[in-house]
Amino acid sequence: MAYSNPLSPTDLLVTRFNKLGPLSEQERGVLRLIEGRPKHTYRPDSRLLRESAEMRGSHFIVTGWAAHVRELSNDRRQITSVLVPGDPIGLALQPQPLSPTSVVALTPLRTVEAPEIPLAWRDRDRVPGLSRALDLAAAEQECFLLSHIARLGRQTAHERVASWILELEYRLSSRGLSNSGAFAFPLTQEILADVLGLSVVHVNRTLQQMRRDGHIELARGRLAILNREALRAAGEFKAPLLSSWRLASSEGPPSELTASHQRTLRSPGV
Amino acid sequence: MAYSNPLSPTDLLVTRFNKLGPLSEQERGVLRLIEGRPKHTYRPDSRLLRESAEMRGSHFIVTGWAAHVRELSNDRRQITSVLVPGDPIGLALQPQPLSPTSVVALTPLRTVEAPEIPLAWRDRDRVPGLSRALDLAAAEQECFLLSHIARLGRQTAHERVASWILELEYRLSSRGLSNSGAFAFPLTQEILADVLGLSVVHVNRTLQQMRRDGHIELARGRLAILNREALRAAGEFKAPLLSSWRLASSEGPPSELTASHQRTLRSPGV
DNA sequence: CGTTAGGTTGAGCAATATCAAATTCGGTGG
């Protein structure tokens, strides 16, 4: 199936968090505990959380995509962020939080419980690298929200699509889910419209334009970036800079698990 | 001057935080320390923080308004949030953070240093009420960002203006800066355009429409909400619900123990 | 094979942007 991926939940999390902040062996052990936790499956369109409902338990996506969504009158809805494998669901800073958005499955979805994560976030002294990685993941998420505001407020349809695709690919590649700019892409154009604040028809025309221009290839549930420079020029995407020490050591903490350095070049598409 | 307000920095913060989570006398003492800290003044348009620059020191606005802003090509800019007295500047969860947006003064601005705030945020055990208030303030801020995404993505010009005005009044009144829906409003229509993702001309026409309809009054640096119900119906503004114990006891300062006993019954499966 | 969800296309339209020219307003100096 298009949504499946070979990484275990643990691998996903270790891959991603280790890029944010180096994890000790003990901290990886904490993540590995998650491997054995109960899993949950959801059908497309099922609702994992309702806006203003209490969040209980934090989960991570193992396979499939989901979204944070705000609903408005007249069947309008706005997706505020798309969630891919490795993203948290129901994870919050304070106890007894109410969800600020609904969370819905966009595809068949599998999640795993991760009760140790919110605990670790608080217990900073025992797992400093992990807490810090969680802080940075939160900061990154906020950064994407801000980019999305700029996108919706001030960018044209083409620019929105371009910058959003680059952001998505950036996120997927940090989890090892993108192969030199090509990745499984299970969203319908209607969902895309709700992400980008456009009509379905206009999304369609915009995508076709980008195909005609040779900037992307999109077919059969796969999206390939063919001309990254063109997309960057149009969308003005900049990878989020989160913390100054990352600047100093942007190669990242050397690790056995940095998937992105070991990509094999492969022809994109299907 | 239109931007002055009678509250001291301390009063502003105590007023606001005390609404988020009840503060002990000792915690108020921490806030009162801020009273004596160094102040800073800025002219309109000056830049307090640059995007991707390191944030050093956390401040609070004492008087005047500012904004978080993302800049794009072609002189476009998007304001992601407007900051009013009592709002933090440069406050972040993790150490050595890089600012995800620029911060600019929209009016003459006065801030005060508040080095104890980030410390208090971490030192949860010593000042639990204050840490919690900070958590909730952060959650509230995130909620406003999400609302802004929905606003820009899926609402019309009229709806955007309506919901934004209500949100603004909500924030001002929690600081004692709004008087039965009327408050000092120092923003130009051009700034408003950059907030709402519209052209200046269209902002102008939309405001006039709302004046003609008798929904608002806006003149000489003051904005008054005349028909709150009409604005709510148009904009679909909902005050953010942050935590379940606020639901249970939103009128008085609740005992911190009511929380877990008054949870609402269900929540959909996560 | 028929059904259906998703994708594509065309035509007309509405919302909003752009451009350009007043006009008003809040100071400021005489």
Added chain:
DNA sequence: CCACCGAATTTGATATTGCTCAACCTAACG
């Protein structure tokens, strides 16, 4: 008090982007 200045607001005319509606096409799937 008056005259003036620049910034902000307002207005009109026109252009454009993106939306709506409706039809049609295609591929996946039972």
